[in-house]
Amino acid sequence: MLSLFERWAKSAALEVQEYVRLTMAAFRGIVTPPFYRHDIVEQFDIIGVGSLTVVLLSGLFTGAALAAQSGMTLDQFGARPVVGRLVSASMIKELGPVLTALMLTGRIGSGIAAELGSMMVTDQINALRALGTDPVRKLVVPRILAGIFMTPVLTVIADAVGITGGWVVARYQLQVNSGLYWSSVVKGLYLQDVWVGLIKPFVFGFIIVTVACHVGLRTSGGTAGVGRSTTLSVVAGSVAVIAADYFVMQILIALLY
Amino acid sequence: MQAREIAAAKTALDQPGAPIVLFDHVQLAFDERVVLRDMSFTLLKGHTKIILGASGSGKSTALKIITGLLKSDAGVVWVNGQRVDQLGEREMMSVRADLGMIFQEGALFDSLTVRENVGYKLYEETDMPVDEVDRRVAEVLGFIGLAEQVDKMPSELSGGQRRRVAIARAMAFKPTILLYDEATTGLDPITAITVDDEIVKLRDLEGVSSIVVTHQLRDAFYVATHMAVRAADGTVRIVDATPEKEREAEFIMLREGVIVFEGDADSLRRSADPYIQTFLS
Numbered sequence: 001m002l003s004l005f006e007r008w009a010k011s012a013a014l015e016v017q018e019y020v021r022l023t024m025a026a027f028r029g030i031v032t033p034p035f036y037r038h039d040i041v042e043q044f045d046i047i048g049v050g051s052l053t054v055v056l057l058s059g060l061f062t063g064a065a066l067a068a069q070s071g072m073t074l075d076q077f078g079a080r081p082v083v084g085r086l087v088s089a090s091m092i093k094e095l096g097p098v099l100t101a102l103m104l105t106g107r108i109g110s111g112i113a114a115e116l117g118s119m120m121v122t123d124q125i126n127a128l129r130a131l132g133t134d135p136v137r138k139l140v141v142p143r144i145l146a147g148i149f150m151t152p153v154l155t156v157i158a159d160a161v162g163i164t165g166g167w168v169v170a171r172y173q174l175q176v177n178s179g180l181y182w183s184s185v186v187k188g189l190y191l192q193d194v195w196v197g198l199i200k201p202f203v204f205g206f207i208i209v210t211v212a213c214h215v216g217l218r219t220s221g222g223t224a225g226v227g228r229s230t231t232l233s234v235v236a237g238s239v240a241v242i243a244a245d246y247f248v249m250q251i252l253i254a255l256l257y
Numbered sequence: 258m259q260a261r262e263i264a265a266a267k268t269a270l271d272q273p274g275a276p277i278v279l280f281d282h283v284q285l286a287f288d289e290r291v292v293l294r295d296m297s298f299t300l301l302k303g304h305t306k307i308i309l310g311a312s313g314s315g316k317s318t319a320l321k322i323i324t325g326l327l328k329s330d331a332g333v334v335w336v337n338g339q340r341v342d343q344l345g346e347r348e349m350m351s352v353r354a355d356l357g358m359i360f361q362e363g364a365l366f367d368s369l370t371v372r373e374n375v376g377y378k379l380y381e382e383t384d385m386p387v388d389e390v391d392r393r394v395a396e397v398l399g400f401i402g403l404a405e406q407v408d409k410m411p412s413e414l415s416g417g418q419r420r421r422v423a424i425a426r427a428m429a430f431k432p433t434i435l436l437y438d439e440a441t442t443g444l445d446p447i448t449a450i451t452v453d454d455e456i457v458k459l460r461d462l463e464g465v466s467s468i469v470v471t472h473q474l475r476d477a478f479y480v481a482t483h484m485a486v487r488a489a490d491g492t493v494r495i496v497d498a499t500p501e502k503e504r505e506a507e508f509i510m511l512r513e514g515v516i517v518f519e520g521d522a523d524s525l526r527r528s529a530d531p532y533i534q535t536f537l538s
């Protein structure tokens with residue numbers, strides 16, 4: 001029993017150690033040459049542009065559902081006109097960043113883990129090293145850069161379409177006057193909220209990509225191993241995003257409010 | 258060491274017949290599983306070392322130790338005058354500039370075309386102008402007879418073509434040592450011979466030192482007993498090796514991480530060891 005726990009603790013510690021080592025190596029790769037510019041541009045395209053549809057759709061429906069649901073609650077207090085405030089505050093501080101991050105974990109995290117994992121089990125990572133390329137610089141750094149810069153951008157887009165989705169519901173379903181909705185949206189926004197809404201996705205993007213790269217590069221055991229890594233990257237990435245959401249929020253509350 | 262001694266050592270190592278890869282009591286285990294128990298051998302410049310052994314006997318592991326992809330637990334490894342068992346990943350890169358490795362399953366980059374695969378190191382890791390790299394890629398693909406496949410993706414190639422692209426990628430940057438990990442396994446006899454011919458040509462025409470890992474005896478003996486000659490009109494022919502040339506190819510038989518035989522083709526054929534006899538028959 002104890003030995004089972006010991007073994008688990010040992011492997012968990014090893015996993016964390018490897019993760020930290022990978023992120024440190026990636027940081028070195030971000031600030032020192034050589035840089036693989038072509039790969040960086042390519043990853044910005046794949047991670048940023050490629051995720052647009054998913055993010056647009058999930059953002060739109062989240063905002064719409066939020067408006068419909070909070071409209072119902074607000075009716076109990078006769079406060080239907082302030083629905084915009086609720087939508088914008090929830091969207092920007094919480095739902096926009098978290099849902100976008102979860103969508104990206106499914107789309108980007110799994111893709112990265114599967115790609116790096118299959119490169120691992122087919123010796124392509126070893127081939128890179130044998131040909132004089134550091135796989136961290138060539139594969140991990142471009143993905144991290146794209147992840148930390150594109151996740152905030154995608155989150156802002158999700159926020160915007162979410163609030164627009166909320167407007168559609170407010171205007172046509174709840175019969176709230178458009179001007180009232182938008183002024184309420186603006187009133188619900190504080191500068192701190194905007195900061196929260198931008199800092200969170202930055203952290204999430206980093207987490208999603210580094211977890212996926214770590215899991216991918218530790219793949220072993222053939223195609224079955226690739227499958228396991230893909231699943232693990234989504235599960236671990238999602239849990240990490242939600243946990244980080246809590247901790248980042250605590251830190252930001254202490255710092256900003 | 259004095260600069261003069263280093264220079265002297267460099268000249269000595271540049272002579273034909275100087276040791277270029279050396280294993281001295283190398284050991285490696287993955288957790289409890291011992292893969293290389295105690296491996297010592299020397300590859301001389303321009304010679305061929307043929308490593309035979311059943312699958313799982315540690316052949317690929319030995320090659321990965323030479324390229325520094327794996328680190329041995331104990332023992333000393335010299336490659337091209339550098340002690341690689343102690344080198345970090347960054348210092349290892351300069352050693353790898355002289356090492357070409359053909360991985361067991363080819364390990365071609367499946368998101369890149371044949372051209373980008375073959376020219377990978379030159380495009381990405383050197384300052385060579387792009388048109389010069391293109392020329393070199395065309396030259397190398399011509400050498401292995403795949404000039405028309407240059408714009409295909411690896412998934413569009415046959416197994417034999419993929420192996421040859423892997424060889425082309427490993428030789429494109431003109432390394433002085435080539436490591437072949439089962440380059441002919443799973444190929445039909447005709448295609449296997451074309452791959453063997455490339456190995457022989459690279460060794461005899463480009464002066465490459467080679468380590469050929471295989472468990473197919475036919476290919477092992479073919480590489481050991483043939484040589485490539487360039488005729489006066491420039492054509493290349495593969496002919497039977499002279500006895501001296503044949504002695505430059507040495508066999509090693511690995512069994513569960515231990516060398517159970519070392520010697521030339523003749524003594525391998527004559528060996529009375531029952532394990533070797535089973536392997537040969």
Ligand SMILES: Nc1ncnc2c1ncn2[C@@H]1O[C@H](COP(=O)(O)OP(=O)(O)O)[C@@H](O)[C@H]1O
Binds near residue numbers: 292310311319
């Ligand atoms: N990365 C690894 N982790 C754990 N075991 C490994 C690893 N690589 C190889 N092995 C084990 O080492 C043994 C030798 O493998 P290998 O050198 O690939 O054999 P060969 O190439 O002769 O078929 C095998 O039993 C294999 O399972």
Ligand SMILES: [Mg+2]
Binds near residue numbers: 439
């Ligand atoms: Mg092998």
